[in-house]
Amino acid sequence: MTDPYPLRPITDGEFTAWARMIADTYGIDRTEAEIANQRAATELDRTVAAFEGEAPVGGASLYRRLLTVPGAVLPVAGVATVGVTPTHRRRGILTAMMRRQLTDLHERGAEPVAALRPAEAPIYGRYGYGPATRGNQFRCDKSAMSFRPGVDFGEGSIRLLDRAEARPLIERVYEEVRTTVVGWPDRQDVHWNVRLYDEPEAREGASRFRFAVHREPDGRATGYALYRHAEGTVRVEELAAVSRTAYAALWRFLAGIDLVRWIEYEGALDDPLPHLLTDPRAARSWPVDRIWVRLVEVDRALAARRYAIPLDVVLEVRDEFCPWNTGRYRLRAEGDEAGCERTRAAADLELGSTELGAAYLGGTTLASLAAAGQVRELRPGALARASTAFRHGREPFYPGGWAFPLY
Secondary structure: OOOOOOEEOOOHHHHHHHHHHHHHHOOOOOOHHHHHHHHHHOOHHHEEEEEEOOEEEEEEEEEEEEEEEOOEEEEEEEEEEEEEOHHHOOOOHHHHHHHHHHHHHHHHOOOOEEEEOOOOOOOHHHHOOEEOOEEEEEEEEHHHOOEOOOOOOOOOEEEEEOHHHHHHHHHHHHHHHHOOOOOOEOOOHHHHHHHOOOOHHHOOOOOOOEEEEEEOOOOOEEEEEEEEEEOOEEEEEEEEEOOHHHHHHHHHHHHOOOOOOEEEEEEEOOOOHHHHEOOHHHEEEEEEEOOEEEEOOHHHHHHHOOOOOOEEEEEEEEOOOOHHHOEEEEEEEEOOEEEEEEOOOOOOEEEEHHHHHHHOOOOOOHHHHHHOOOEEEOOOOHHHHHHHHHOOOOOOOOOOOOOOOOO
């Protein structure tokens, strides 16, 4: 039987129509400049499109990225630009594209982990993705932001720089911070071009970007805040600092901006901002899901990261969408060594691919998933030890914008 919506990668001549079709599914208009930036970051052989005749009616793409995971930096397949035109919903097109992506990764022996940032949370769990990082959306009352006595702001200074002067400095800061945290992807030139795209259509009614760069007395850049002004609000798009004093100094600067009432910012779930303030309630926040992770190859993925305590556990994994993952795995880890292989030994824990993805970066705990009935303990004590081993010292956090993995 002929497939009514055959799948294949797009050609260069089809890119603009394909990209605009996906943008239309989100109600977004794309300019020629935005399309050009997207094209520069896109590898055509890692795209997939569903066609009706010569017209694309669905699409998705993969991007090679490096992601910091507990104790390591791992190649991941970043999933983005996913959409099905509204005229062709509920025809199995999205499921077919997701299956094609993951099967291709498996058959090529490519990245063992896929990651995405979904526009709608209910969609991707059925494909084995789990919510692995959360962000904290802060709305700060600037008038109430006084700093606790004894906060160390260091000896550095902050200057507002233009784009050309700021960009190489913030790139270096980002790369230095990235190696110390979990959940941050690498950024090449094409990714920075998209992250810093600042034409009027990208501003959502706000001002152009402001670049506040923190420097130490020796001139070394150690932090930055990328922000906009919007109707009495400072909208912090990204903040990174290599030291606690640079972090505190950037917040003192932001809290001192005149003629605004609010500061909006998305930080980590355990962001230290409230602890700098005399009144922590001046920085009210609520959590939101961000990166969702999918283990394409369970054994390779689990062996690639490191664990908080020594561990020897047998996992019974269910994976209906990627059946090659179904089975039992013995995961052993100690210090900087980790290994994972198939086994016939009795299982200690039973869980699905979605739960493994959620716990992979050390944020969502296996214990909390078990309390929700999504992980089953088969050997007493195995759950507590495995849950502790999968954790990380700080909450994983993704600092970019909506379209992982481009930002």
